[in-house]
Ligand code: HEM
Ligand code: HEM
C-alpha cells in the first residue's frame with residue numbers, strides 16, 4: 171500500500187485528477203457556449219412570421235394551407251395558398267394572434283397533450299394533431315370546418331374510433347374556445363417540420379397557387 | 384447503539400430529513416404505479432373510468448408523481464451524504480425542515496387539484512391555479528414558484544454546509560450541478576402562443592435534466608455510494624467522476640438537438656442532434672465499466688448487499704435504457720418514423736427506471752441500514768429473500784413492459800408512420816394490429832408483476848434488518864486511504 175501525499179509518485183497525465191477536472195470544466199463550458207449561440211440563432215428563426223418562413227405568422231389562418239413534396243429539400247413542406255379565411259372571416263395579424271392564443275391556452279388548460287401528440291410530442295393514446303387541420307378524415311375542404319366544429323363540440327356523439335371504442339371525452343369547449351382551438355390547429359399545420367409526418371396526404375382542397383404569399 | 388431497532392434519534396439532522404424525503408418518495412412511487420396501471424388498462428378497456436378519470440388525468444398523475452418522487456429521492460440522497468461529505472452539521476436545519484413541509488403540502492394540493500378539478504377554462508388562470516398542460520411539468524405556476532423557493536432553501540443548506548466544512552471533488556461537482564439543475568427549471572416557467580418556441584424551451588427542462596444534470600447528479604451519488612458500500616478509493620472515484628462529467632456534458636448538452644428535428648426548428652439540428660446524441664451512450668458505458676471495475680476490485684465484498692445490487696442495476700439499467708434504447712431512435716432517419724410512438728414510451732420507461740429508480744432505491748437501502756443501527760446487510764441476512772425477490776420482480780416487470788412497448792412501437796412506426804402517413808385513420812390502423820393489441824396486454828401483465836415487486840420492495844424497506852444482531856461488515860482495507868483533509872468522520876458524530 172502506497173501512502174499518498176507529497177512522496178507520491180507522479181501520475182501519467184491521463185490518470186491525473188487535475189487533468190480531468192480541467193477537461194470537464196472546459197468541455198462543459200464549450201458545449202454550453204455553442205448551445206447558447208445556436209439558441210440565439212434558432213430563436214430568431216422560429217419567431218412567428220419571421221423571414222425564415224419556418225413558423226408562419228398567425229394570419230396564415232386566412233389562407234389555404236397545403237403539404238407538398240419539395241424536390242430540393244426532399245421531403246414534404248407546408249405550402250401557403252390563396253386566401254381561404256377561417257370561418258369566412260379575414261382577420262388582422264393581431265386578431266389572428268389573439269384567436270390562436272386562445273386556442274393554445276385552451277389546449278393547455280384542457281390537457282389535450284396527455285392524450286395527443288403535437289408536433290409528435292405528448293401522449294400516444296390518440297392521433298397526432300400536427301396535421302389535424304389537413305386530415306383526410308374531414309372529407310373535403312367545404313365539409314371540414316363544419317365536421318371539425320361538430321366533432322370538437324361533441325366528440326362522443328361524433329366518435330369514430332375505428333372499432334376500438336377509444337373515444338375522446340367531451341372537453342366542454344365554449345364557442346370562443348372551440349374557434350380558438352381550430353385556429354390553433356390550422357396555424358400548427360403550416361409549421362415547417364422538416365417533413366414530419368412523412369407520407370401524409372392532406373384532404374382534397376382547391377389549388378394552392380394564385381394569390382398566395 | 385441497539386441493532387435492528389429504529390435508530391432515528393441518533394441520526395444527523397440531514398439524515399433525519401433524508402428519511403422524510405425517502406418516505407414521501409416511496410409513497411409517490413406506489414401512487415405512480417397505480418395510476419400507470421389505470422392508464423394502461425384504459426388502452427384495453429377505453430370505457431373504464433371514461434368521463435370520470437380520463438386517460439389524460441391518469442397519465443398526468445403517473446408522470447408527475449414520477450418526476451416529483453425522483454426529486455424527493457435526489458434531495459433525500461443529497462441530505463443523506465452532505466454532512467458526511469462536508470464533515471460538519473447542516474447549516475440551516477430549521478429552513479430545511481420548513482422547505483420539506485412546504486414542498487410536501489404543495490405537492491399534495493397539486494395532486495388533489497389534478498384529480499378533482501382536472502382542467503379549467505382556456506385562460507391564464509388555469510395555468511396559474513390548475514395545470515399548465517405541458518407534459519412532465521404540468522404543475523400550475525404557483526406550485527412552480529413554491530418549488531423554486533424550496534429548492535433555494537435546499538441549495539442554501541447544501542452549499543452552505545460544504546462552505547462551512549470541507550470541499551471534495553464530489554461536492555464541488557454536486558453543487559455546480561445543482562445550480563444548473565435548478566436554473567433549468569426556470570426555462571419551463573413561461574407561457575407563449577408560439578408552439579415551436581414553447582417546445583424549444585420545454586426540452587431544455589426535460590432533456591437537459593435527464594440527459595445532463597440528473598445524470599451527473601447520480602454520478603455524484605454513485606461515487607459516494609461506491610466509497611461507502613465498497614470502500615472504493617476516493618481518488619479513483621473522483622477522477623472517474625470528472626471523466627464522466629466531461630463525456631456526459633460533452634455529448635448531452637448538444638444532444639438536446641435530437642428533440643429539435645421536427646418542431647419547426649432549423650435543419651442544422653438534424654446534424655447536430657443526431658451526431659452528439661449518438662455519442663451519449665459513451666459516458667453510460669464508462670459508468671458501467673467504473674462500477675463493475677470497482678465492485679470486482681473489491682471482490683463484491685460490500686457492507687450492504689441490497690444497495691450494491693441496486694447500484695450495479697443502476698449502471699446496467701442506465702446503459703441499457705438510456706444508452707441502447709435511446710440510441711435506437713436517435714438518428715433523424717429513424718426518428719422520423721419512431722417519433723411520438725410507443726417506441727418513445729418503451730425507451731422512456733426503461734431509461735427512467737434503469738437510470739433513476741435504481742439508484743434512489745440503492746440510497747434508501749444505505750439509509751435503512753444506518754436507521755437500523757448499522758446492522759449486518761451482507762451475505763445471509765435475515766429475510767434476505769425479500770430484497771432479492773423485489774429486485775427480481777421489479778426488473779422482470781420493467782423489462783417485460785419495455786419489450787412489449789418496443790414491439791408495439793415497432794408496429795406503430797411501421798403501420799402508422801411509414802405506410803399510413805400518420806393520419807387519424809392510420810393511427811387507428813396501427814392501434815388495431817394484433818401485435819399492438821397483444822403488446823398492450825403484455826404491458827398490463829408485466830405492469831402488475833412489477834407492482835407486486837414494488838409492494839415487496841416497500842415491505843422490505845420497513846422490515847429489513849429488524850431483529851438482526853450482527854454489526855455491519857467492515858469494508859475497504861484493500862487500499863482505501865481517505866484523501867480529503869480531516870479523514871473519515873465517524874457516523875453519527877455530528878448529530879445535532
Ligand atoms: C436517463 C436518461 C434518459 C431518460 C430518463 C430518457 C427519457 C426519455 C423520455 C421519457 C422520452 C419521451 C419524451 C416524451 O414524452 O416525448 C425520451 C425521448 C427520447 N430520448 Fe431519451 N432518455 C434518456 C437518455 C437518452 C439517450 C442517452 C438518448 C440517445 C442516445 C435518448 C434519446 C431519445 C430520443 C431520440 C427521444 C425522442 C423520442 C421521440 O422522438 O419521440 N434518450 N427520452
Ligand atoms: C405498473 C407499471 C406501469 C404502467 C402500467 C405504466 C403505464 C404507462 C402508460 C399507460 C403511459 C402512457 C403512455 C402513452 O402515452 O401511451 C405511461 C407513460 C410513462 N410512464 Fe409509465 N407505467 C408504469 C410504470 C412506470 C415506471 C416505473 C416509470 C419510470 C420510472 C414510468 C415512466 C413513464 C414515463 C416517463 C411515461 C411517459 C412516456 C413518454 O411520453 O414517452 N412508468 N406509463
Ligand SMILES: [Fe+2]
Nearest residue numbers: 590594639641
Ligand atoms: Fe433527449
